[in-house]
Amino acid sequence: MLRALGSSFCMFLLLSSVSFAQSKAPMKALIMDGQNNHGAWPKTTMMVKKYLEDTKRYSVDIARTKYTMQGDDLLAKYPLNDGVVREAKKSAVADPDYIPDFSKYNVVINNFGFGAAPWPEATNVAFEKFVSNGGGLVILHAAENCFGDWEQYNKMIGLGGWGNRTEKNGPYVYLDANEKKVVDNSPGKGGSHGSQHEFSLIVRDAEHPITKGLPKTWLHSKDELYDRLRGPAQNMQILATSFSSKAHGGTDRHEPMIMTIDYGKGRVFHTPMGHADYSMECVGFITVLLRGTDWAATGTVVDTTIPSDFPRIDKSSQRKFD
Numbered sequence: 001m002l003r004a005l006g007s008s009f010c011m012f013l014l015l016s017s018v019s020f021a022q023s024k025a026p027m028k029a030l031i032m033d034g035q036n037n038h039g040a041w042p043k044t045t046m047m048v049k050k051y052l053e054d055t056k057r058y059s060v061d062i063a064r065t066k067y068t069m070q071g072d073d074l075l076a077k078y079p080l081n082d083g084v085v086r087e088a089k090k091s092a093v094a095d096p097d098y099i100p101d102f103s104k105y106n107v108v109i110n111n112f113g114f115g116a117a118p119w120p121e122a123t124n125v126a127f128e129k130f131v132s133n134g135g136g137l138v139i140l141h142a143a144e145n146c147f148g149d150w151e152q153y154n155k156m157i158g159l160g161g162w163g164n165r166t167e168k169n170g171p172y173v174y175l176d177a178n179e180k181k182v183v184d185n186s187p188g189k190g191g192s193h194g195s196q197h198e199f200s201l202i203v204r205d206a207e208h209p210i211t212k213g214l215p216k217t218w219l220h221s222k223d224e225l226y227d228r229l230r231g232p233a234q235n236m237q238i239l240a241t242s243f244s245s246k247a248h249g250g251t252d253r254h255e256p257m258i259m260t261i262d263y264g265k266g267r268v269f270h271t272p273m274g275h276a277d278y279s280m281e282c283v284g285f286i287t288v289l290l291r292g293t294d295w296a297a298t299g300t301v302v303d304t305t306i307p308s309d310f311p312r313i314d315k316s317s318q319r320k321f322d
């Protein structure tokens with residue numbers, strides 16, 4: 001009798017764990033967009049959404065401003081179908097009703113860009129609260145160009161460029177020719193880049209979950225290599241860098257290319273990669289995006305496999321996205 005009870009209890013435990021695994025709800029991610037100097041933004045939002053949803057770990061919502069800027073030609077091709085009538089503007093116009101409910105999400109991905117109008121103050125306050133209370137945040141390429149005057153945003157992203165960023169926002173941070181970290185307080189504008197090209201990523205911290213197990217060096221697809229980024233850089237770790245050569249109009253410094261920032265209890269994953277759709281087709285970018293988003297959302301990386309089409313030390317690799 002006892003043995004029978006014991007085995008049915010075991011069966012109950014087994015069934016419970018199976019049904020938990022099967023019914024485990026996906027994590028909730030929110031992509032914020034609508035105003036970006038990069039006209040590819042309606043497409044790059046859809047790329048990020050698909051990359052995340054293809055893992056089956058995420059369901060992704062999009063919060064888009066009702067006044068949009070740039071990307072007009074792509075809005076019809078990548079529609080939201082959320083019933084909101086949007087108005088395209090030549091320059092950014094603030095949307096007073098842009099108040100996403102961050103509390104529903106594990107992680108927020110910012111796909112705004114240079115020249116974006118400020119969000120409503122209530123949104124800024126809710127956003128700061130969301131991240132500082134432990135929410136995940138992902139910062140891609142131009143999202144480090146916007147909101148230069150928002151002090152807490154600059155703390156979240158660690159380093160930024162453009163948007164009136166200067167020495168008032170914090171130092172330049174990079175590795176010098178000897179691969180030593182430099183915190184440079186000299187005056188000057190934050191943010192520039194040379195001509196677009198394929199460039200290598202070099203992992204500098206192979207123990208962090210985002211970079212653990214990745215090849216030490218791999219060739220990223222054509223992209224803008226941001227340099228001279230500056231900001232508060234508090235609680236920031238540089239996980240990978242790229243060498244910005246003067247031959248391509250850069251700095252001859254190793255510029256931060258994958259960063260993490262702790263903001264309160266929140267985790268921020270930040271990469272300046274992702275200028276265009278072709279940059280985001282890079283399998284290295286996709287892999288790092290998924291790892292970084294996992295880490296921002298949960299503090300760990302769920303899928304640590306290296307895709308068989310991951311770029312090599314001297315060969316980039318893309319997945320075409322239509």
Ligand SMILES: [Zn+2]
Nearest residue numbers: 038141224275
């Ligand atoms: Zn760009």
